[in-house]
Amino acid sequence: MLTSIIYALAFLLSFVATTKVRSTKLRTLVLLVASYAAYLSWTRWFFAVLLASTIANYLFGLWLRKKQSHLALFCGLTFNLALLCSFKYLPPIATHLPFSSLQRFSQLALPLGISFWTFQAMSYLFDLYREEELDPTFAEFALYMAFFPVTISGPICRMPDMLPQFRAQTCPDWKAVGRGFTRVATGALMMQLARLLGQGILSGDGVNSGFDHATQWGGLDVWFLAFGYGLQLFFDFAGYSHIAIGAAQALGFVVPENFERPFSSPTPSVFWTRWHMSLSFWIRDYIFIPMATMRREMWWRSAMLVVSMVAFGLWHKASLLFVLWGAYHGVLLLLHRQVQQLERKWNWEPPEHLWAPLSWAITISLVSLGWILFRAASIARTRQMLSAVLSPTSYTYHYLTSSFYLLVFGLALGYAIVLLSVDVLRRESEGSSLIALVSRNRWYWLPALYALVLLLVWMVTATQSGGVGQLMYRRF
Secondary structure (H helix, E strand, O other): HOOOHHHHHHHHHHHHHHHOOHHHHHHHHHHHHHOOOOHHHHOOOOOOOOHHHHHHHHHHHHHHHHHHHHHHHHHHHHHHHHHHHHHHHHHHHHHHHHHHHHHHHOOOOOOOOOOHHHHHHHHHHHHHHHHOOOOOOHHHHHHHHHOOOOOOOOOOOHHHHHHHOOOOOOOHHHHHHHHHHHHHHHHHHHHHHHHHHHHHOOOOOOOHHHHHHOOOOHHHHHHHHHHHHHHHHHHHHHHHHHHHHHHHOOOOOOOOOHHHHOHHHHHHHHHOHHHHHHHHHHHHHHHHHHHHHHOOOOHHHHHHHHHHHHHHHHHHHHHHHHHHHHHHHHHHHHHHHHHHHHHHOOOOOOHHHHHHHHHHHHHHHHHHHHHHHHOOOHHHHHHHHOOOOOOOHHHHHOOOHHHHHHHHHHHHHHHHHHHHHHHHHHHOOOOOOOHHHHHHHHHHHHHHHHHHHHHHHHHHHHHHOOOOOHHHHHOO
């Protein structure tokens, strides 16, 4: 509760600064103080790590601005990777080491957002090495690292996009403020839907229980759990992204989008341009492209694609399951490229009305199957769940409740209807039809409908004990 109050006060202070203060230096300072106050609300130890990283990366940046050398970039990247590994990867490894002197590192807490702001720092160093014209002051760089709407769980920002906004003298217009608050409201509802999926309609009847407490599954159970977890993760993380992007927009800043209707992706390649976009584009620009262009052979580019996706998995967690999840998606991307090459080689153009829905169904099914690797608690559970998927006889029975099936199906269908309705209302906003009238007057009936849905979802989740924690990506 105290953290929420501090964040609200930080937003109000920042809003006053962006709307009333004309001096960009003073506005930057106020935004930095507000961002540091918000981050300090978690723990002073986390803030100390963020501040140390900020100072070190600013100094590495000065070195690179003075001379674009391999040594400066190497030192900067080594520092950032060492810092990230010390807090994110050393603690789980230390628990299994026989050396007592190293086991004390297993108690290190993971500073909030370290994966996100460390990647922001590294992108800044990469951009300087590529001779981008970047000359932030220390206050501007510190704000870039700590800007409170995106510090905890992104989206991952880049200095070339943020620095001109820090220095802009324009104030946010009220339409942008309204759109920002609309996105915040949308995100709040989505995160409640994620919580509902995690808990279930009945207590202990949701995705979390299905993964963590069930001991056996039928084939259909696994498919619904896999798709339900993907939907839960999307509602939670995309919902938070809406809140972060909306809060920044209300303050007059544009930060990267993170999701763009990923469940409508017709191919695996398209999926990774729509899911966790700020990270996938980071991996593409700073890992895949530099490594893929080192050699011209096709096998090398294919290998680097798999390596990049493995890095994507390791970014989340240093475990075999996440390595397998990344490699799995790397293989899916390679298979999609092979299909494209065969289409070009044989000049084959499948009928769009048949191929498009089939390609979409295959893509979503394969992506959903991958969530088992992402979410399962152990290799043994993963093997058991995948065995159920591959066993024809397992589809003759199920162990999960009908209410869970109904919840996943209902939320998926409801989400699809909402997207279709949004498209229709936007397309038909002009004219004299009933739909056009409803669209033009949506701000009269939409808030009431939103409040009703939010109230119903909140009543279901709030009455259950042992609620599921939100902001799932905070642990990454």
